[in-house]
Amino acid sequence: MAIERAGVIGSGLMGSGIAEVLARSGLDVVVRDISDEAVAAGRARIEKSFDKGVSRGKMTEDERSAALGRMAFTTDMAAMADRQLVIEAASENEEIKKSIFAELDSIVEDESAILASNTSSMPIIRFAQATSRPSRVLGIHFFNPAPVQPLVELVTSVLTAPEVVDEVEAFVSGVLGKEPIRADDRPGFVVNALLIPFLFSAIRMYEAGHATKEDIDTGMVKGCAHPMGPLRLADMVGLDTCFYVGQSMYAETGDPAAKPPLILSRMVDAGMLGTKSGRGFYEYGG
Ligand code: 3HC
Numbered sequence: 001m002a003i004e005r006a007g008v009i010g011s012g013l014m015g016s017g018i019a020e021v022l023a024r025s026g027l028d029v030v031v032r033d034i035s036d037e038a039v040a041a042g043r044a045r046i047e048k049s050f051d052k053g054v055s056r057g058k059m060t061e062d063e064r065s066a067a068l069g070r071m072a073f074t075t076d077m078a079a080m081a082d083r084q085l086v087i088e089a090a091s092e093n094e095e096i097k098k099s100i101f102a103e104l105d106s107i108v109e110d111e112s113a114i115l116a117s118n119t120s121s122m123p124i125i126r127f128a129q130a131t132s133r134p135s136r137v138l139g140i141h142f143f144n145p146a147p148v149q150p151l152v153e154l155v156t157s158v159l160t161a162p163e164v165v166d167e168v169e170a171f172v173s174g175v176l177g178k179e180p181i182r183a184d185d186r187p188g189f190v191v192n193a194l195l196i197p198f199l200f201s202a203i204r205m206y207e208a209g210h211a212t213k214e215d216i217d218t219g220m221v222k223g224c225a226h227p228m229g230p231l232r233l234a235d236m237v238g239l240d241t242c243f244y245v246g247q248s249m250y251a252e253t254g255d256p257a258a259k260p261p262l263i264l265s266r267m268v269d270a271g272m273l274g275t276k277s278g279r280g281f282y283e284y285g286g
Pocket of ligand 1: 049052056119120142143144145147148149192195227228233237241245
């Protein structure tokens, strides 16, 4: 059965980006967050991105209106009842995510619906076990900015049914036009298992005063052809997200490379969350 009705839980940076990708691919999308303010901010982010798409000639005015017309924004979880695919993109907090999965399990009516998490590093099996249908649960992990990055990691728990992964793989490549890779349900999956130690090394290098933040970033951009340097990338991912992902990887593996640097913890406590708060390693206007 073709997936035509999707839901996204969370309208933050990733949730709104994922919802945008789904709507632009022709799906009917319901986006749910916990407060009117969060929902309005998510909607505004998507509208701004569509406006940018129109002004850069990537979509027409008609396509913009059609995509927005396919989207609904709500604080009501009951709106997920008729969804065939729901992607959870709430903040990286295991208890919150588990309770979302338990709630979805009781609300989503179609037993063949797929319940997915966009978690960056948390064990998918724990969310699967919060439901009565663990074989229909998997990780569908997008990369920031979701409308731009082609990759999607498909994370299978030990209980995910093989046909569910096959179905999602065909959907991700055929309908969303993204490039799927498969990953085991291990801390950080493929990409963050490699990326987080790299970002933390750069933060420790800055913390130790080895080089300026600009020189660290220029080093990787000009020396290794990275599209952006690690400190600017950490700002874009969100310093809170980097912190929580590292914390969860470190808790499971004990790998010191995944342990969040002290300065990162202090910056998160200070509300310096990177691009989204206007200040991280760099300052961002507007
Ligand atoms: N939404 C939609 N489109 C966007 C966008 C956004 N947020 N940001 C940029 N774009 C588009 C622009 O419109 C532009 O499109 P065009 O060339 O067709 O006109 C294109 O992307 C390039 O943008 P810019 O010219 O503004 O800037 P850059 O060329 O510097 O690219 C970037 C910006 C795409 C962010 C690039 O620097 C990049 O790819 N950086 C690396 C990002 C990365 O590594 N992401 C993964 C993070 S890890 C992660 O998400 C996992 C998580 O679990 C932690």
